[in-house]
Amino acid sequence: MKLLEKIVQILLRRNPSNLADLCIVGLGNPGDKHSKTRHNLGYDFVELIAQRFNTQFSASKKLDASIAEFNFGEKSILLVKPNAFINLSGKTLSLIKRYKVNSLDKVLVVHDDMDLQPSEVKLKVGGSDGGHNGLKDIIKTVGKEFIRLRFGIGHPAIKADTNAWVIKKPSPEEKKLIADSFDKAIFALDDILHLEWLLAMNKLHSK
Numbered sequence: 346m347k348l349l350e351k352i353v354q355i356l357l358r359r360n361p362s363n364l365a366d367l368c369i370v371g372l373g374n375p376g377d378k379h380s381k382t383r384h385n386l387g388y389d390f391v392e393l394i395a396q397r398f399n400t401q402f403s404a405s406k407k408l409d410a411s412i413a414e415f416n417f418g419e420k421s422i423l424l425v426k427p428n429a430f431i432n433l434s435g436k437t438l439s440l441i442k443r444y445k446v447n448s449l450d451k452v453l454v455v456h457d458d459m460d461l462q463p464s465e466v467k468l469k470v471g472g473s474d475g476g477h478n479g480l481k482d483i484i485k486t487v488g489k490e491f492i493r494l495r496f497g498i499g500h501p502a503i504k505a506d507t508n509a510w511v512i513k514k515p516s517p518e519e520k521k522l523i524a525d526s527f528d529k530a531i532f533a534l535d536d537i538l539h540l541e542w543l544l545a546m547n548k549l550h551s552k
Contacts, residue, residue, distance in 0.1 A: 435486025461497025463522035
């Protein structure tokens with residue numbers, strides 16, 4: 346009986362109807378304490394996408410996350426906010442890889458980036474973790490062949506303040522700049538949802 350159950354589980358995982366064409370994972374820390382902080386820009390952006398497509402997040406035990414789903418033309422899109430703290434994001438990514446995508450190039454990870462200034466947004470394929478603990482855990486767990494959407498938050502004046510910087514809320518001026526970067530990403534959203542990475546890059550990276 347246990348063998349039969351395992352076979353059924355394997356078949357379900359391989360069933361194309363269960364897979365997403367694109368999984369967008371917004372990184373962040375759970376709980377009201379961390380809401381709208383610099384480290385939670387990933388959460389914020391996937392929530393913005395959900396609002397635009399009139400879909401709601403609900404709990405998923407299978408992915409250990411909150412998820413929302415919608416169709417964009419013929420594409421099946423899955424939005425994900427991991428339940429774990431940001432430095433343990435690899436767990437949910439491993440579950441996504443197991444159950445929802447057949448390759449990591451169908452995964453877009455949205456996160457904050459101190460190497461970019463507020464108002465800057467960049468799209469990147471693969472690469473290193475850049476010192477981001479969430480990316481570090483994801484790369485260690487599933488590899489680095491996923492796509493990244495990076496929203497700038499800038500550096501604190503003193504490097505030793507980095508840990509406190511990312512878990513604080515941005516200033517009013519920074520909020521406006523971050524909102525601008527979200528607008529830029531929304532402008533490229535159709536290309537992103539079609540997995541047209543080069544077209545999206547041209548829109549995001551042009552001055």
